[in-house]
Amino acid sequence: xxxxxxxxxxxxxxxxxxxxxxxxxxxxxxxxxxxxxxxxxxxxxxxxxxxxxxxxxxxxxxxxxxxxxxxxxxxxxxxxxxxxxxxxxxxxxxxxxxxxxxxxxxxxxxxxxxxxxxxxxxxxxxxxxxxxxxxxxxxxxxxxxxxxxxxxxxxxxxxxxxxxxxxxxxxxxxxxxxxxxxxxxxxxxxxxxxxxxxxxxxxxxxxxxxxxxxxxxxxxxxxxxxxxxxxxxxxxxxxxxxxxxxxxxxxxxxxxxxxxxxxxxxxxxxxxxxxxxxxxxxxxxxxxxxxxxxxxxxxxxxxxxxxxxxxxxxxxxxxxxxxxxxxxxxxxxxxxxxxxxxxxxxxxxxxxxxxxxxxxxxxxxxxxxxxxxxxxxxxxxxxxxxxxxxxxxxxxxxxxxxxxxxxxxxxxxxxxxxxxxxxxxxxxxxxxxxxxxxxxxxxxxxxxxxxx
Numbered sequence: 001x002x003x004x005x006x007x008x009x010x011x012x013x014x015x016x017x018x019x020x021x022x023x024x025x026x027x028x029x030x031x032x033x034x035x036x037x038x039x040x041x042x043x044x045x046x047x048x049x050x051x052x053x054x055x056x057x058x059x060x061x062x063x064x065x066x067x068x069x070x071x072x073x074x075x076x077x078x079x080x081x082x083x084x085x086x087x088x089x090x091x092x093x094x095x096x097x098x099x100x101x102x103x104x105x106x107x108x109x110x111x112x113x114x115x116x117x118x119x120x121x122x123x124x125x126x127x128x129x130x131x132x133x134x135x136x137x138x139x140x141x142x143x144x145x146x147x148x149x150x151x152x153x154x155x156x157x158x159x160x161x162x163x164x165x166x167x168x169x170x171x172x173x174x175x176x177x178x179x180x181x182x183x184x185x186x187x188x189x190x191x192x193x194x195x196x197x198x199x200x201x202x203x204x205x206x207x208x209x210x211x212x213x214x215x216x217x218x219x220x221x222x223x224x225x226x227x228x229x230x231x232x233x234x235x236x237x238x239x240x241x242x243x244x245x246x247x248x249x250x251x252x253x254x255x256x257x258x259x260x261x262x263x264x265x266x267x268x269x270x271x272x273x274x275x276x277x278x279x280x281x282x283x284x285x286x287x288x289x290x291x292x293x294x295x296x297x298x299x300x301x302x303x304x305x306x307x308x309x310x311x312x313x314x315x316x317x318x319x320x321x322x323x324x325x326x327x328x329x330x331x332x333x334x335x336x337x338x339x340x341x342x343x344x345x346x347x348x349x350x351x352x353x354x355x356x357x358x359x360x361x362x363x364x365x366x367x368x369x370x371x372x373x374x375x376x377x378x379x380x381x382x383x384x385x386x387x388x389x390x391x392x393x394x395x396x397x398x399x400x401x402x403x404x405x406x407x408x409x410x411x412x413x414x415x416x417x418x419x420x421x422x423x424x425x426x427x428x429x430x431x432x433x434x435x436x437x438x439x440x441x442x443x444x445x446x447x448x449x450x451x452x
Contacts, residue, residue, distance in 0.1 A: 014134070019142070021188040022126035023149040025085060028180055029122040030153035032096065032115055033061060033237075034267075035173075037245045038161050038260050042170040043108075053105050055370035058242050059363045060109050064116030066359035072121040073352025081125035082192045088125075089185030092118025093178045100174035118181070120359075123150070123335075124351035129192065131339055143339070144278020147332040151270030154240075158264035162257070216353045221341040226357060228292065228407045229334040231400045232299050234361030235306070236328035239396070240266070241362070243369050244321050247309070250383040252317040262318045266325035273329035281333060291337050296407050298330025303400050310393035312386045334358075365396070 036043065036058045043049060049057065075084045095114030102108040126146055134142055164173055216222055245263055248254045254262070277298070281291050305323045308316070338350050369392050376388040 017191050017193060018129050019126075019146075021184070021191050022081065022085070022122075022129050023146055024184045025089060025119075025122040025188065026126050026146060026150045027153035027156075028092075028177070028184055029119040030150035031157045032092075032119060032177060033157075034154045034241050034263075035157040035161055035177075037242050037263060038158055039170050039173075040245070041256055042165070046170065047103070047105060047108065049105060055242065055367060057105065057109050057112055059238075059366040060113045061116035062238070062241075062359045062363035062366060064113035065120045066356050066363060068117045068120040069124075069352040069356035069359070070349075073124065073349040076121065076125060076128050076352070077349055080194060081121070081129045082188060082194055084121055085125045086185045086189045088118050088121045089181050089188075090118070093181035093185070094118070096174050096178035096181060100171045100178065120355070121352075124355060127335060127339060127351045141278035141282050143332065143336040144274045144276075144281075147274035147277075147329060148271045151267055151274055151329070154270060155264055155267030158260050158267055160264075162260045216350050219341070222338055222350070222353075224410075225292070225334055225337050225341075226354070228299065228403050229295055229331055229337075230357055230361065231403055232302055232328070233331035233334055233358050234365050235396050235400065236302075236325075236331050237358065237362035238365030239369060240325055240328065242366055243392075244324065246384075247389050248317055248321055251312050251386045251389055252314055254318075262321050265318075266322045269322050269326035270329050273326045274332055277329050277333065278336075281336070291333050291340075292407070293411075295330055295333045295337070296404065298327060298333075299400070299404060302327040302330060303397050303404070306393050306397040306400075310390045310397065312390055369396070 036054075040054065043057075044054065072084065072088070092115055095111050095116075095118055098114065099108060099111035102111050123146070127143070130142055130146070161173060168176075244266070245259045248259045248262060249256070277294075281294050284294050285291070302324075305320055305327055309320050309324065334354065335351060338354055372392040372395065373384045373388045375391075376385050378384060
């Protein structure tokens with residue numbers, strides 16, 4: 001196993017030895033990322049937390065997750081995902097165990113941050129391993145499957161966790177999750193093949209790493225991608241992980257059980273949305289439609305849902321919460337678009353550079369949303385008024401509009417001055433040329449070669 005190249009294995013072997021073990025890590029990461037949204041009542045009952053402390057406690061995961069991205073990216077490219085994931089999941093298991101034993105806000109926050117640091121490599125390790133196992137043209141669909149597994153983890157953090165509380169308390173839930181983190185780390189270590197590491201002199205590692213990380217941020221394709229998708233991605237992660245549930249309870253008046261149910265439906269929608277988005281992107285690619293165009297159309301709908309949420313029309317709140325998570329899956333295309341445009345030796349660093357921006361943004365969105373809500377006083381039930389949520393959702397929607405406007409202006413300028421049928425035709429021709437020549441370009445960059 002250790003010396004064999006991944007590309008020589010059958011599809012079943014790649015699924016069992018590469019996709020499945022790493023996907024389980026991403027599953028656990030998404031579960032732990034959103035579990036506090038369901039355990040809010042239990043945490044507030046066990047520990048004297050204010051709503052502001054609850055927001056900071058939950059968003060500590062995102063901040064720690066973001067801070068470890070660049071070191072993890074360098075480690076993935078140098079040592080490979082198999083070795084890196086074992087140590088990171090061991091750290092995550094320690095953080096989850098400490099969280100289960102926490103009795104104060106400070107203890108819980110540091111344990112939550114340790115969780116975020118330990119789980120910071122789950123998605124990128126999977127991307128790194130998968131990128132050298134399949135053809136680049138299949139990355140959007142396989143990334144869709146990976147995101148769907150993450151959606152399953154997020155769905156498990158809703159109703160299933162609520163049902164588990166009938167048999168144990170929240171501390172028992174986290175103890176079980178700590179054991180799961182250790183088990184997944186060992187599974188990756190035992191099953192996944194070793195990826196070849198680059199031969200780089202030790203005294204040159206730091207310099208090469210800095211140059212390559214900087215080259216990711218300087219890449220025009222990377223900058224165009226984040227200009228369109230980054231803010232919607234941070235909004236999706238930041239709001240879905242905590243505030244959608246509070247919105248349903250505070251504005252819609254739903255019970256804790258009903259909130260957990262609709263969060264579960266939303267996360268189930270992520271599974272189908274991610275798979276469908278990958279299939280749609282491949283279908284569009286065969287018709288000379290770029291993944292960026294698919295992403296732009298989805299983000300238009302995603303922002304429209306946020307505008308609708310700002311109106312707080314109570315009967316439609318559950319439907320809008322599900323649509324928010326369903327359409328939010330379009331932001332997952334960001335990873336596939338970046339992976340397609342980068343040479344193989346930079347896939348780990350590119351994914352982690354992207355995650356650094358996404359999770360830093362998610363931290364700011366989650367904390368900023370709470371700061372906006374805090375401008376209004378809580379009522380006797382510790383609920384924020386509907387007007388507070390209107391302003392918060394309105395601000396988020398407004399922040400995403402410039403990126404959309406820049407994308408469509410750029411498309412219009414590429415197409416020509418007419419802006420009519422000729423513009424559409426020229427854009428399709430450009431898209432078709434980009435799609436047909438991308439595999440040649442990535443091949444010259446070493447995309448289809450061994451992952452280093």
